[in-house]
Amino acid sequence: MGPRLIRAFVRALLGVFYRRIDVVGLEHMPAATPLIVAANHQNGLVDPMLLLAALPRPLRPLAKAGLFRHPIITPFLHLVRALPVHRRQDAGGDTSGNALTFRAVGEALGRREAILIFPEGVSQPEPTLMTLRTGAARLLVEAEAAGAPPVTLLPVGLVVHEPSRFRAGRALVLIGPPVAAADCVALYPRDPVAAVRALTDRLAAALRHQIVEAEDRETLRLMRLMERVWRQESGATPEPRSAAWLQRAARAYRWLRLAAPAEVERFRREVEEYGRDLDRLGVTPETLGRGYAPVVVLRYAAREILPLIVGLPLALVGMLLHALPYQLVRLGIRLAGPEPDVEATYKIAGGVVIYPLGWALEAWLAARLAGPSAAVVLALALLPSGFF
Secondary structure: OOHHHHHHHHHHHHHHHOOEEEEEOHHHOOOOOOEEEEEOOOOOOHHHHHHHHHOOOOOEEEEEHHHHHOOOHHHHHHHOOOEEEOOOOOOOOOOOOHHHHHHHHHHHHHOOOEEEEOOOOOOOOOOOOOOOOOHHHHHHHHHHHOOOOOOEEEEEEEEEEOOOOOOOOEEEEEEOOOEOOHHHHHHOOOOHHHHHHHHHHHHHHHHHOOOOOOOOHHHHHHHHHHHHHHHHHHOOOOOOOOOHHHHHHHHHHHHHHHHOHHHHHHHHHHHHHHHHHHHHHOOOOOOOOOOOOHHHHHHHHHHHHHHHHHHHHHHHHHHHHHHHHHHHHHHHHHHHOOOHHHHHHHHHHHHHHHHHHHHHHHHHHHHHHHOHHHHHHHHHHHHHHOOO
């Protein structure tokens, strides 16, 4: 399976799971130079899948060595030519194998390939950047010291709304300008520790410019709600491909928490209550209090309700056909009890395995109960039913 086919497959999976994926900053992506893509990490294996699907160049991810023993994940890692990273906190704690990984990365960069790394070292669910490990900086300076052409270090921010909810989540991939590294490469022969530390600090600052940092996911959810209120009240055009408003709000929130903690806490409680009221009433900031002319209502009904009525029979068929695999995935997730940062990974991996098995079982039952023709009709109905 070639890189293009892998990318198309990953795009299809994520296109089913997430409602929308936007990419900003592709003009910063070099076409052919050696490349290290460094991104924040909050959503398990979905993060590398997002980048494999969103970025135009084939990427070779660095993945923790334990994943290469996972029966479902291992084939995918081999297909994308991933490289193992041995961590001290993993079982065994033997990091000696990293020398081979560093050599393989250096050789790949020498061939002008692209490497994907998550310099935080771990995935964690909260919207904040953890202290970066020095791996990305070391890979770059060591590769160039070994004779590779100048390597581009590209910071990429991943901002995901509702990352674990099927068909509710939205992902934003923000590609920043390359991190300057030439002076650190020049410093490396004289003071390797200082060179690596300086480049790591620069990378951390660059990543912070590309993400939205908040103290927890609930705070980020409230900021997103206030952004919708502000845009509705001000008449500003929605910016689905930008996180600038949220970044400014997050900086202001952190400053005000120190300058006026009591007022901020009172305002937060009011926003939380407002959000609960919206949920209870089933409305949004965009629809609350808005008046509609009769012609607008009729046009909306013709556009939305009529197709629903026409497609309802097929939608009911789709619900019945997908009920068994859906419930099996739901039960599996409940029994596994994954951490928030890997819940979406479990759902996607479970769906890839269970849905085909569920459909095969339904087709087999249809063939046994109603003959081969019923199985053929069932198979044909599965494709369009997924769109309703």
